Amino acid sequence: MARKEERRLKAWLQTRRVAIFIDESAKIKNPDTALTQVYHHLSPYFAKRVIMTGTPVANRPYDIWSQIYFLDQGTALGTDYSTFKREHDFDKLYATDRVAFDRYQSRLASIFERVAKISIRETKDGGRIVLPTKEFARIQTDWERGQRDLYLQVKEELRAVVLRDGELIEDGQESILKRLLRLIQIASHPGLVDEGYHSEPGKLLVLRDLITDITRQGEKAIVWTSFIQNADWLAKALSPFGSLALHGKLPMDRRNAVVKWFSENPSDRVLSRHSRSSQGGIDIDRGKSRHILRSYV
Numbered sequence: 001m002a003r004k005e006e007r008r009l010k011a012w013l014q015t016r017r018v019a020i021f022i023d024e025s026a027k028i029k030n031p032d033t034a035l036t037q038v039y040h041h042l043s044p045y046f047a048k049r050v051i052m053t054g055t056p057v058a059n060r061p062y063d064i065w066s067q068i069y070f071l072d073q074g075t076a077l078g079t080d081y082s083t084f085k086r087e088h089d090f091d092k093l094y095a096t097d098r099v100a101f102d103r104y105q106s107r108l109a110s111i112f113e114r115v116a117k118i119s120i121r122e123t124k125d126g127g128r129i130v131l132p133t134k135e136f137a138r139i140q141t142d143w144e145r146g147q148r149d150l151y152l153q154v155k156e157e158l159r160a161v162v163l164r165d166g167e168l169i170e171d172g173q174e175s176i177l178k179r180l181l182r183l184i185q186i187a188s189h190p191g192l193v194d195e196g197y198h199s200e201p202g203k204l205l206v207l208r209d210l211i212t213d214i215t216r217q218g219e220k221a222i223v224w225t226s227f228i229q230n231a232d233w234l235a236k237a238l239s240p241f242g243s244l245a246l247h248g249k250l251p252m253d254r255r256n257a258v259v260k261w262f263s264e265n266p267s268d269r270v271l272s273r274h275s276r277s278s279q280g281g282i283d284i285d286r287g288k289s290r291h292i293l294r295s296y297v
Contacts (some may be wrong), residue, residue: 003038009042010045019047019048020048022070023052025067034069036066040066043070045069061111065078065084076118077114087105088108139210147187147199147202150194185227189230204237215241225275228248231247241270244262244264244272245258248274
């Protein structure tokens with residue numbers, strides 16, 4: 001919307017005082033993208049600018065330049081992105097040249113010094129957010145037989161014959177990243193890879209027992225998964241507990257309704273939630289009135 005309506009937004013901003021809050025500001029970390037450039041152009045017309053993010057530097061130190069430039073038009077980190085990137089990118093030279101590495105570290109430290117004047121860092125231990133103490137339990141599960149066979153087939157043979165769209169196909173795994181993804185999917189739920197898989201994965205049996213204990217106490221649980229298809233499958237598999245699925249492919253009104261139903265309806269006990277940041281295993285986060293199972297992969 002910002003790209004399509006940049007001209008009208010600019011005219012609108014010139015007639016009134018407007019504040020802008022950008023959440024997940026790492027989305028404008030690349031100054032070369034069209035969206036980022038729109039916000040940079042509009043920045044001076046906002047009366048107040050606030051950005052919020054949990055990952056200000058996602059990969060490289062220079063990721064922060066564009067976000068700060070949106071705030072102050074170059075006052076803190078300069079107006080030349082190319083120069084900033086060149087001075088703060090990591091060079092293989094630093095692995096062998098101690099003097100050069102020390103200078104590099106000094107330049108990095110100066111970034112924090114300059115940004116500190118306009119930034120606030122808040123953590124869950126800062127006193128403003130009160131959360132119950134977490135208890136983590138890593139639970140090891142057994143394989144379902146067919147699940148284990150498919151896992152070993154992909155791991156050892158690089159190829160697996162699976163059913164997809166009603167046809168048997170040979171799924172190649174030459175790419176190491178694709179191979180690792182397939183192994184994670186199979187360890188989670190082989191149905192993500194093979195439509196012909198109709199058994200219950202080993203983790204599901206343990207998950208049912210955990211949720212049974214939780215719901216018997218009159219409490220609720222959120223089950224996180226890295227795969228959208230898994231969120232829908234888990235919602236069906238856990239339907240006896242009154243489960244709901246929540247992920248980005250749902251229309252916004254549906255997502256809002258799911259959150260409201262889960263929060264307010266006593267019969268809805270389980271929320272199957274998609275998150276790209278989920279980790280392997282099932283970690284139980286025990287709160288006062290909720291249990292969060294992170295995650296089912």
